[in-house]
Amino acid sequence: MRSPKDFFRPLAVGAPEPVREIPVRPSRMIHFFPASNPKMVGKVPDMAAKVDVLLANLEDGVPASDKEAARSGLVDVGKAWSAEGTQLWTRVNSLDSPWGLDDLTTAVTEVGEALDVIMIPKVEGPEDIHYVDRLLAQLEAKVGLTEPLLVHAILETARGVANVEEICAASPRMQGLSLGPADLAANRRMKTTRVGGGHPGYLVRQDPDAEDDDAPRATYQQDLWHYTVARMVDACVANGILPYYGPFGDIKDTTACEDQFRNAYLLGCVGAWSLHPVQIDIAKKVFSPDPDDVAHAQRVIEAMGDGTGAVMLDGKMEDDASVKQCHVILSLAQELAADDPELADLYGFAGKGA
Numbered sequence: 001m002r003s004p005k006d007f008f009r010p011l012a013v014g015a016p017e018p019v020r021e022i023p024v025r026p027s028r029m030i031h032f033f034p035a036s037n038p039k040m041v042g043k044v045p046d047m048a049a050k051v052d053v054l055l056a057n058l059e060d061g062v063p064a065s066d067k068e069a070a071r072s073g074l075v076d077v078g079k080a081w082s083a084e085g086t087q088l089w090t091r092v093n094s095l096d097s098p099w100g101l102d103d104l105t106t107a108v109t110e111v112g113e114a115l116d117v118i119m120i121p122k123v124e125g126p127e128d129i130h131y132v133d134r135l136l137a138q139l140e141a142k143v144g145l146t147e148p149l150l151v152h153a154i155l156e157t158a159r160g161v162a163n164v165e166e167i168c169a170a171s172p173r174m175q176g177l178s179l180g181p182a183d184l185a186a187n188r189r190m191k192t193t194r195v196g197g198g199h200p201g202y203l204v205r206q207d208p209d210a211e212d213d214d215a216p217r218a219t220y221q222q223d224l225w226h227y228t229v230a231r232m233v234d235a236c237v238a239n240g241i242l243p244y245y246g247p248f249g250d251i252k253d254t255t256a257c258e259d260q261f262r263n264a265y266l267l268g269c270v271g272a273w274s275l276h277p278v279q280i281d282i283a284k285k286v287f288s289p290d291p292d293d294v295a296h297a298q299r300v301i302e303a304m305g306d307g308t309g310a311v312m313l314d315g316k317m318e319d320d321a322s323v324k325q326c327h328v329i330l331s332l333a334q335e336l337a338a339d340d341p342e343l344a345d346l347y348g349f350a351g352k353g354a
């Protein structure tokens with residue numbers, strides 16, 4: 001383990017100073033597009049205007065025969081990048097793949113200036129992040145980058161989940177974690193065949209009626225991802241980085257997508273992946289606080305004065321702890337509204353300075 005004194009020193013001579021805080025920027029949706037597909041690359045300026053984060057995907061979803069084309073697509077996108085206020089990320093191939101090293105080298109040396117975050121899939125432990133950390137520092141020094149690239153890890157193996165706290169704490173570059181439910185399900189040998197979401201067989205059933213053996217018994221489908229998302233949120237918050245839900249593969253089922261995203265939002269996630277244009281507005285809606293919740297938070301904060309003690313509001317007790325929750329909602333609303341006049345209007349902040 002590095003000494004705390006060395007933790008914020010660059011890992012290569014000439015590399016930029018590591019960041020001490022993860023910058024607060026909207027990232028409600030990380031919008032994926034296959035960087036190998038020229039039609040999608042052509043849509044980048046249009047997509048960039050609609051999303052918080054645009055991600056050029058080089059990994060799963062891109063056929064093996066198109067890996068070089070995807071890398072070139074990333075370079076084209078990065079060199080032409082001029083979208084103000086939108087972040088550009090890339091997901092490279094895994095560290096044990098034939099493409100991971102060239103992906104990282106090309107991304108940093110060709111378009112490091114344009115990139116904000118590099119997503120690393122299938123991270124198993126802190127050793128993976130240590131490897132990436134040093135390599136990025138060497139590459140940044142080589143091309144003279146002045147800002148360090150940040151790293152986002154996907155949690156998609158059982159070993160990764162077991163080591164989640166160490167992964168989050170492995171480098172000051174760590175920006176956040178996403179749940180990777182598809183690979184995680186395969187690695188855990190779960191008996192599902194879906195990309196995220198629930199399963200009708202994972203349920204609890206109402207007890208039998210004591211007087212009527214034949215009475216129907218309600219069943220309640222359960223969330224397969226509750227444990228992992230909750231664990232991921234705790235590990236991220238404990239280390240000052242950001243948690244995200246990952247992909248929801250049933251593109252047509254926009255209702256269930258919204259439900260899955262909302263579960264993640266309520267548990268503490270700041271965003272999710274969008275795989276198709278229909279998922280962009282779902283993520284935007286779910287990961288922006290509801291205007292009624294923002295209005296309620298403002299009322300509680302006002303009623304609580306200096307934020308200590310207990311008051312009754314609409315028949316409910318509010319105190320030091322509930323006012324802190326209200327501050328979480330209000331701060332998020334203010335951060336998002338600062339970049340979005342429509343949202344500012346919806347929250348009633350326009351012209352009032354919130």
Ligand SMILES: CC(=O)SCCNC(=O)CCNC(=O)[C@H](O)C(C)(C)COP(=O)(O)OP(=O)(O)OC[C@H]1O[C@@H](n2cnc3c(N)ncnc32)[C@H](O)[C@@H]1OP(=O)(O)O
Nearest residue numbers: 032033034040043047057060061182183195247275276277
């Ligand atoms: C488990 C994981 O690793 S998840 C991450 C890996 N997977 C991905 O990144 C998948 C990303 N998404 C996609 O590649 C596509 O959405 C697909 C292949 C799933 C579906 O694509 P299509 O069959 O073209 O969908 P559909 O016909 O509904 O598309 C409608 C329009 O939206 C466009 N579109 C679809 N997906 C995207 C996208 N991710 N970004 C931008 N535009 C898109 C299509 O090009 C099409 O445009 P057009 O009207 O100009 O022809």
Ligand SMILES: O=CC(=O)O
Nearest residue numbers: 156180181182183
């Ligand atoms: O990469 C994402 C996943 O779900 O696997």
Ligand SMILES: [Mg+2]
Nearest residue numbers: 060156180183
């Ligand atoms: Mg995966």
